[in-house]
Structures are given as C-alpha cells and as structure tokens.
Amino acid sequence: MKNMTIDEFAAMVASNSPVPGGGSIAALSGALSAALAQMVANLTIGKKKYADSEAEMREVSEKAEALRHTLLEDIERDSQAYNRVMEAYRMAKDTDEEKLLRNNAIEQSARKAAEVPFQVACIAYEIMPLAEAAVARGNANAVTDGLVAAMMARTAVLSALFNVRINLGTISDADFVKEYSEKSDRLQNDVLAYEKKILELSPF
C-alpha cells in the first residue's frame, strides 16, 4: 500500500471496504510522525548553532528512518491481519467439524489482528523520545514540525490501541485478553503523559 499514491490510498480508505481502516491509518500516522522527527534532525545536523546537538540529531535521524520504514510496511500488515479475520468468518459452518475449524480460525486470526496493532502502537511510541529531542534541542525554526510529530505519534498509538481493543472482543482466551487490555491501558496512559510533556515545551 505504501506504493499507492496518497490520492488512491485515501479513496480506498473512504470506500465501503473495512480495509484499509483505522489500523492502517495508525501505522501511516506513525510513519509520517517519524518522517517529521527525522526532518527536524536533518535541519539541525551541520548547523554551527546546534553543534552541541549534532551527535544526538544524527541518532534521531537514523532511528526515525528505521521506524518510518517499519511503519510504512505496517500499513499493509494491519490490513492483511484484518482480512484474515474476515476470511475466517466466511468459512463454512454446516458440520460440527467445520464449526470447530471456523471458531479456531476466528480465534487465531483475531489474536493476530490484536497483536499487529499492539506492535504498531509500541513502535509509534518509540517516536516520542525522538520528537521530544527534536522539539527540545533541534532547529528552533522547525519546532512546530517536532510538535506535529509528537501529536501524530500520540494519535498513531491511541488509534492502534483502539484496534487492539475491538479485536479483543472476539477472543475467548481470557488470559490473552487480560494481558493485552492491561498492556494497552498502560501504553495509553504513557503516551498521553508523554505528549503533554512535549507540548509543554512549545513556545506558543
């Protein structure tokens, strides 16, 4: 999907197909956040005024680039995980054996459809310290780009977590559901606090 044009991708989201949906948008939002954090680092590197930040900004640029590439792949990965849930629901359920196979396929695919956005949320959360460094010690002319990066990463994390939670609704393994619910709640609190902390650095 990363090789679709922006226009085509947005039209595909808007269509009456459930994929790509919020999970893929979460990954894309994270990729754009990482790109902005990297841009601020790249606008800082090599500037005399920011010589003290040089080493840190090189690290920000490198890490942000890696996160961007991962998240761009996750746009498609999330849609594929959800496609497998829909395929499982379409399986035959006439005999007891078919019902068993179908239920098993639903359970397994729903687990995957919860795990993938949880991974996206964790990866997007890794952008927060990069956005913070960009805002606090990057080129001041690009401070708003660092702030936008923080907000896009926050939205990526929260959006992915909503997709974790909706898929937990169809999983019968209570331990799995409890584990992912708790992990999601913690990550949600963490990202909200982190975004607040970064926005407080805003000169506006």
Place this chain on the structure above:
Amino acid sequence: MKNMTIDEFAAMVASNSPVPGGGSIAALSGALSAALAQMVANLTIGKKKYADSEAEMREVSEKAEALRHTLLEDIERDSQAYNRVMEAYRMAKDTDEEKLLRNNAIEQSARKAAEVPFQVACIAYEIMPLAEAAVARGNANAVTDGLVAAMMARTAVLSALFNVRINLGTISDADFVKEYSEKSDRLQNDVLAYEKKILELSPF
C-alpha cells in the same frame, strides 16, 4: 503531492528540506480523517439494522468526500505558501529600495503562510461532527474507525494551528496577529473539547 506515492511523500518529508512539513502533514491528516469518516458512513448505508441512520450517513459520506478532496489539495497549497516565505527571505537587500521590497514580500508571504493553515484547521474542524455521527450512529463494527477519524481531525487542527502561530511571529501587522492568535486559541479549545466528547462515546 497527492499524486506521489506514500513512500515517496514520507521520504520527502524526512529530507532536510523544510517542505513538505508539519503544515502539509496537517492537511494530509485531515484528508485521512475525512476518508475514515466516509468509510464508516459507507459501511452503514444500505444496512437494515441502521435504516434510521441512512439519510444522515448519506450526508456524512457526501460532506466527508468534499472535505477530503479539499484537504488533499491543501497538502501542496501549504508547502507552496511556505516556499513563498523562503523566496522572500532570499530577495536582495543591498539598497534601501530592495530592503523595502523584501520586507514587504516577507510580510505578505507570511500572512499567506498563516492564512492557509488557518483555513486547513477550519476545514479539518468540519470533520468533527461527521466523526461524531459516525461513532454515535454509524455501523458499530466500525466504531474504532470513527474514533480514529476524530483523533486524526483533532491532530490536523492542532498541527495546522501550530503552523499559523509560528508564521505570526514574522508578521508586523499587530491587528492581524491579534486576530489570528485569538481565532487560533478559540479553535484549539473547541477541537480539544469536541475530541473529548467523541472519545467519551467509545465503548472501550
């Protein structure tokens, strides 16, 4: 820019050029939000269970589509407005006449570079009632997509407003600065309250 692939666009954001930056990302975030709101509406239209929402969802779909197309154009429009500021700064300033021309060009281009993201913020804000309708009365299977739409629109509005404010810093017309500062503060408060209200509708 809407005809670039997602991969190419993200790479262009990440580069050491200040455009496309946070302002263009704000417009793109808004376009993706509108696409998601439309998807929820399209997943609701024609479903017996949601017959009562049919007329409203047709309206949501139509309005969201129009907002998406406008915001997709604004990705480029924001970058162009900022390019003109950079061109003004590069103008000759050797003679008094050149200085006057340059200062005037900076003032005029900075006004435009504040006006464009303010328009983006206003257009993205128009998605909020569509996201609310999608979450409250749209297909419940797609409720998380409506919630993601609300968060992406919130982030689009706030991101665009940061770009208004950073450009106000170079404008000498105090009345213009005051007007846009106040309008931006109001819109920021409104979108934060609206997002909170929509997220409270979440079943999670």
